[in-house]
Amino acid sequence: MVVAxxxxxxxxxxxxxxxxxxxxxxxxxxxxxxxxxxxPVTASDVHQRVLVPGxxxxxxxxxxxxxxxCRAEFPALVSLADRExxxxxxxxxxxxxxxxxxATTKRFLAQHHTPGPWxxxxxxxxxxxxxxxxxxxxxxxxxxxxDPAGKPVQFWEGGADSARFAAAVAPLLEPPAR
Amino acid sequence: xxxxxxxxAPVVAAVLAVVLAGPPARAQIAIxxxxxxxxxxxxxxxxxxxxxxxxxxxxxxLVVFTCNACPWAKMWQTRVAQIGNAAAGxxxxxxxxxxxxxxxxxxxxxxxxxxxxxxxKMKFPYVVDATSDVARAFGxxxxxxxxxxxxxxxxxxxxxxxxxxxxxxxxxxxWLRDAVNAxxxxxxxxxxxxxxxxxxxxxxxxxxS
Numbered sequence: 001m002v003v004a005x006x007x008x009x010x011x012x013x014x015x016x017x018x019x020x021x022x023x024x025x026x027x028x029x030x031x032x033x034x035x036x037x038x039x040p041v042t043a044s045d046v047h048q049r050v051l052v053p054g055x056x057x058x059x060x061x062x063x064x065x066x067x068x069x070c071r072a073e074f075p076a077l078v079s080l081a082d083r084e085x086x087x088x089x090x091x092x093x094x095x096x097x098x099x100x101x102x103a104t105t106k107r108f109l110a111q112h113h114t115p116g117p118w119x120x121x122x123x124x125x126x127x128x129x130x131x132x133x134x135x136x137x138x139x140x141x142x143x144x145x146x147d148p149a150g151k152p153v154q155f156w157e158g159g160a161d162s163a164r165f166a167a168a169v170a171p172l173l174e175p176p177a178r
Numbered sequence: 179x180x181x182x183x184x185x186x187a188p189v190v191a192a193v194l195a196v197v198l199a200g201p202p203a204r205a206q207i208a209i210x211x212x213x214x215x216x217x218x219x220x221x222x223x224x225x226x227x228x229x230x231x232x233x234x235x236x237x238x239x240l241v242v243f244t245c246n247a248c249p250w251a252k253m254w255q256t257r258v259a260q261i262g263n264a265a266a267g268x269x270x271x272x273x274x275x276x277x278x279x280x281x282x283x284x285x286x287x288x289x290x291x292x293x294x295x296x297x298x299k300m301k302f303p304y305v306v307d308a309t310s311d312v313a314r315a316f317g318x319x320x321x322x323x324x325x326x327x328x329x330x331x332x333x334x335x336x337x338x339x340x341x342x343x344x345x346x347x348x349x350x351x352x353w354l355r356d357a358v359n360a361x362x363x364x365x366x367x368x369x370x371x372x373x374x375x376x377x378x379x380x381x382x383x384x385x386x387s
Contacts (some may be wrong), residue, residue, distance in 0.1 A: 066249045068283065069378060096375050098344060124341060125374040138338070139320035139378040157319060158378050 040122035043131025056088030057172035069159030070141040076162035087173040206317025214315035220305035235271030238361040244322040247285035248377035253343040259298035268362035272302035277313035282380040320376030337372030
């Protein structure tokens with residue numbers, strides 16, 4: 001029943017939609033991991049998603065469950081994604097975990113109530129790294145903020161805190177309501 | 179209150195500018211450059227202090243930034259040891275450097291380095307970069323990350339080990355091994371720069387400018 005409700009929510013929101021209904025604060029969030037659909041993406045796929053209209057800023061974060069700084073910053077990013085969605089922020093989490101770590105990846109995403117889409121890097125490392133951003137050395141995590149035209153306006157490797165994430169996207173977002 | 183706001187505004191703006199600009203651009207040595215910090219003493223797992231200059235081989239020198247804890251370093255550690263042993267046997271200098279702060283992960287401490295060197299039968303030094311400044315000077319950012327210098331001391335290869343961290347049997351591009359073989363035989367390296375995913379180096383607090 002719970003699983004069916006989760007699946008229905010996924011169908012309703014689509015892969016690119018928010019999973020707030022399914023993945024936050026209810027029993028479905030606990031039951032979700034097995035059914036959470038991971039979507040393999042290349043660097044080109046990520047760029048195409050960045051260019052989908054509707055966001056004032058898109059933050060791409062490449063992470064992995066085995067990466068300590070990735071795990072440390074993850075809650076701040078999820079919080080930012082939820083808090084700033086209404087002001088036009090889109091956050092794309094791209095897992096760099098291996099295929100056979102899918103269960104671990106899904107469990108982590110569900111435990112952190114991560115909004116979708118749930119992307120996972122596919123293909124050869126070097127092509128993905130250079131395709132996403134030639135400045136990237138391959139070290140995880142990496143965070144890139146794009147403007148609505150798909151131009152990267154912020155790029156950094158390594159972990160960050162909520163203040164840095166917020167400062168990186170703030171200039172692109174809708175002004176706060178008065 | 180108003181004057182306090184006005185006085186603090188430039189400070190806030192400066193802080194914001196730093197935050198938005200992110201960390202300073204990573205200075206990285208380029209193909210053709212010489213190894214930096216060759217006179218800094220580095221503690222080896224045998225308790226002796228060594229320098230990169232003293233470790234340089236007649237045919238060339240291979241420097242690999244690695245660690246004990248990173249899953250990617252672990253996946254490649256056997257191959258790094260094999261390539262390193264082969265390099266050392268072919269007349270190249272070879273050193274593995276751990277620049278990670280063990281305060282982040284105790285597995286990256288010196289005692290574990292000793293065990294790892296023994297386990298992997300390393301025939302080359304595995305040293306501690308006690309300030310992480312050597313990694314900074316090279317521009318190393320992840321583990322494992324290799325820098326190979328030729329007989330003239332010029333960087334001829336920088337990058338990863340190969341294209342298949344998880345499965346040694348599935349390697350199609352053994353970039354580092356090919357580069358070492360080329361340098362050992364006095365030939366040009368075909369592929370000079372490669373990348374792979376990896377753990378970020380857990381730098382200690384900055385100690386030098």
